[in-house]
Amino acid sequence: MASIRKRGENSYLIVVSRGYDYEGNRLKAAQKTVHPPVELKPKQKEKWLQEQAVLFEREVHHTPEPVNKSITxxxxxxxxxxxxxxxxxxxxxxxxxxxxxxxxxxxxxxxxxxxxxxxxxxxxxxxxxxxxxxxxxxxxxxxxxxxxxxxxxxxxxxxxxEGYLLHNPAWRMYKPQGTRKECPVADEELVQRLITALEGQSLKYETYFKLVLATGMRRGEACGLRWSDINWKRCSIHIQRTVIKLSHEPIFVKPPKTASGDRVVYVSKEMAKLLKAWKQQCAWERQQEQGEPLREDDYLFRQPSGDPMVPTTFTFRFKKILKQNGLPENLSVHSLRHTTASLLIAQGVDVRTVASLLGHSQASTTLDIYAHAFDKKKREAQEKLGAVMGL
Structure with missing residues (x-):
């Protein structure tokens, strides 16, 4: 089995074991240095490296290539x-x-x-x-x-x-055209208007949208929260699952895609107070409708069946709130996550902390998505440096 080791900024060493000779001595491993195309994203780079490792291992072991030239x-x-x-x-x-x-x-x-x-x-x-x-x-x-x-x-x-091809012809064939549209974010003034609008909604929707805005969690992550995920003493929330609803498929709940997605975020005392008020209302409704107490493994945002509410429910409601309150209708629930990140960056929070709070597996992902926000901070930093140096 080939192993892949990072050597430099864009240099990786593929190592393939060659086993032992007839006397039982380990043969020197075969090595090859490769350089992934610089434009690849982290996941694409990982796939490219795995493909190169497979090809090099075949080369080292002289594995015949079972290429089926007739298959479409x-x-x-x-x-x-x-x-x-x-x-x-x-x-x-x-x-x-x-x-x-x-x-x-x-x-x-x-x-x-x-x-x-x-x-x-x-x-x-x-x-x-x-x-x-x-x-x-x-x-x-x-x-x-x-x-x-x-x-x-x-x-x-x-x-x-699987041996049907000797190489992947699609690598490096895609070059984006035009300028990628950035997800719209709210500035501080717009955030205040949005919060005012949310306070005119039912406690359920006020709690959900404020929670997303306060923590930067994804729509499905907020839907997947259970009461047991909240540590009231520490004012922390353990994000460890997400809710997905596909067309014509039942709701399913799954763990995060990466280890970094399983994370702890913190909320203010005011946000904790709002969550406690929502929990009290949920407990009262549960007692009135079903004659039983609220359980710690209940979802925060729960359907009468016990299943979690789905992200699209909140998407539709958010659009309605924007329209009713004269707020920019190009915003989305996901914009709240981007707004949180942009405000953190504007306050000088370092990229690794922002990446950790958002559940990004690599800080480079955060840098790519929020390059515009970091550019503003770089400009401010250089202006301050210029003022100090008189340049």
């Missing part, structure tokens, strides 16, 4: 959907990838795997940019094109690992 992408995707993806992908990721496959197959399904050249794939992305959405007839977004690329890359990487 459509035939391989049929196998991938049935045998490969369900075993390695999260249910939500698998559902999203199946949606992407519906666009990939009509355009590329008839090609043999070995016939998927860089030009074919590049042309596919250009054709997708001219595609129209079924909902409003507008062009599909660049984010959708990027998602198609990520799905195609994952499928072809698995084809490499």
């Amino acid at each position: 992408l459509a035939k391989y995707i049929e196998h991938w959907l049935a045998e490969v993806a369900p075993k390695k992908l999260a249910k939500s990721t698998f559902a999203r990838d199946r949606q992407d496959v519906r666009r990939i197959l009509p355009a590329l399904g008839h090609y043999k795997l070995t016939g998927l050249t860089k030009e074919v794939i590049r042309n596919f992305y250009e054709e997708m940019r001219a595609e129209r959405k079924l909902t409003d007839g507008g062009l599909i977004s660049e984010r959708t094109v990027e998602g198609l690329h990520n799905t195609l890359c994952s499928i072809l990487t698995d084809a490499v690992e």
Whole structure:
């Protein structure tokens, strides 16, 4: 089994054991240094390195390449959907990838795997940019094109690992066009207007949206909270699960994708007071409706069936609140998370702390998403330095 070791900023060493000689002495391991394309995101880089490790291990052990030159992408995707993806992908990721496959197959399904050249794939992305959405007839977004690329890359990487291909032709074929739209955030003045609007809502919705704004947690993470996750003495909340609802699928609750997603966040005494008031109301309603006390393993935001409420319920309500109160309608529940992060950065909180609070597995992810906010802090810092130095 090949191992991958980080050497420098963008340098990795792949090491493959060569076993023992006839006298029982360990043979010197084979080594190879690789440099991932700099434009790859962390997850893409991880997949690229795994693919390089598989290829190098085959080279070292002289493993014959069982390339099936006749298999088409459509035939391989049929196998991938049935045998490969369900075993390695999260249910939500698998559902999203199946949606992407519906666009990939009509355009590329008839090609043999070995016939998927860089030009074919590049042309596919250009054709997708001219595609129209079924909902409003507008062009599909660049984010959708990027998602198609990520799905195609994952499928072809698995084809490499299974021996159907010698390399992944989709790597480095996607280059974003235009400027990525940043998620809108609220400034301090708008946050105050939003808080005023929330205080005119029912206690349930006021608590939910203020909690997201206070902690920066994701919609599904807030839906997945149980009362037992709250430490009242420390004013802390343990985030350890998320709620997902796919179309035509039952609600399911799952742990975070990464270890960093399982985290503890802290709230102010005022926020804790609001949570206690919501808990008292939940206990009263539970007693009135079902004649039983509130349990610690109950969800904070619970349906009468006992299941957690789903993120889309709060999405629809948030849009209604914005409209009713004359607030910018381009905001979303996810904007509250971005607002929290941007305000933390504006207050000088370091990137690692912000990444930890948001549940990002790498600080680089936080830097990428909030580059604009950090740029402002860098400008302020250099202005202060200039004032000190008289430059």
